[in-house]
Amino acid sequence: MPIDDYLTLQGAVRQVLGLDLGHYKREQMERRLRAYATQRGYSDLGGLARALGQQPALGGELVSYLTIHVSEFFRDPNFFGHLKELMAALPPRSGKPLQAWSAGCSIGAEAYSLAMLLLEERGAGGAQILATDVDQKSLDRAKAGLYREDELKKVDPERLRRYFAAEDGQFRVRDDLRREITFRHHDLLRDPYPVDQDIILFRNVAIYFTEDAKSHVLSNLARSLAPHGLLMVGATEAILRPLELGLRQVRPFFFARA
Ligand SMILES: C[S@@+](CC[C@H](N)C(=O)[O-])C[C@H]1O[C@@H](n2cnc3c(N)ncnc32)[C@H](O)[C@@H]1O
Numbered sequence: 001m002p003i004d005d006y007l008t009l010q011g012a013v014r015q016v017l018g019l020d021l022g023h024y025k026r027e028q029m030e031r032r033l034r035a036y037a038t039q040r041g042y043s044d045l046g047g048l049a050r051a052l053g054q055q056p057a058l059g060g061e062l063v064s065y066l067t068i069h070v071s072e073f074f075r076d077p078n079f080f081g082h083l084k085e086l087m088a089a090l091p092p093r094s095g096k097p098l099q100a101w102s103a104g105c106s107i108g109a110e111a112y113s114l115a116m117l118l119l120e121e122r123g124a125g126g127a128q129i130l131a132t133d134v135d136q137k138s139l140d141r142a143k144a145g146l147y148r149e150d151e152l153k154k155v156d157p158e159r160l161r162r163y164f165a166a167e168d169g170q171f172r173v174r175d176d177l178r179r180e181i182t183f184r185h186h187d188l189l190r191d192p193y194p195v196d197q198d199i200i201l202f203r204n205v206a207i208y209f210t211e212d213a214k215s216h217v218l219s220n221l222a223r224s225l226a227p228h229g230l231l232m233v234g235a236t237e238a239i240l241r242p243l244e245l246g247l248r249q250v251r252p253f254f255f256a257r258a
Pocket of ligand 1: 067068069070071072075103104105106107110132133134135138186187188189202203204205234
């Protein structure tokens with residue numbers, strides 16, 4: 001039987017990077033990996049697996065290449081309108097800031113959008129926002145907070161003035177907004193989850209997860225919610241049997257603990 005070089009590479013990625021490609025849809029991952037291998041001059045995925053074993057530094061680049069990072073500020077503006085409304089109805093926390101988590105935050109656009117909304121609704125220090133991703137390169141960009149104009153097209157001029165400073169033709173997030181967020185490396189398929197979250201944004205992350213991995217992550221996220229917490233998924237994502245995962249739907253793309 002011929003050797004399945006995809007499985008060879010899957011093993012090397014798991015061993016060197018701790019990332020389990022078995023939880024991602026093979027077709028999409030394999031296409032990306034073969035394109036990457038060709039680009040880098042490896043004859044097949046086995047060659048790439050050997051190179052990864054010899055130069056673990058290749059790993060960071062590979063994770064970045066495998067994961068999709070497309071994001072923008074105030075992606076799906078309707079969503080932020082609903083969020084503002086639902087947030088106003090959350091019961092007050094006694095002496096504790098609201099806890100929010102952007103899970104799979106990519107370059108940080110989602111977390112900063114959420115931070116603007118929370119600053120305006122709850123004031124400075126009214127919320128603690130955690131933003132996590134498995135891709136360190138994206139996290140580094142998120143922390144740097146420097147964005148091109150096209151990434152900011154849905155930020156209105158008033159917010160642009162208030163929260164950003166122009167820098168070499170781009171825009172840098174001001175410190176008072178950045179201070180609202182903690183960025184951290186986190187693999188949703190492996191690492192322990194934070195608990196007692198009032199708001200979790202899990203948008204456009206599960207697109208390449210297998211159905212089993214998606215269900216597993218969604219039931220973990222359900223357990224991470226505070227009793228009245230809200231979980232949000234992307235505008236093109238559906239949860240078919242939410243109750244089986246410990247969730248109930250409260251609006252399109254918004255879920256609460258069942
Ligand atoms: C398309 S971006 C979505 C960004 C943002 N949530 C949005 O909707 O604009 C998907 C992100 O999920 C991250 N991701 C993929 N697998 C992950 C995993 N196992 N754990 C954490 N993040 C993951 C990717 O690195 C990528 O940055």
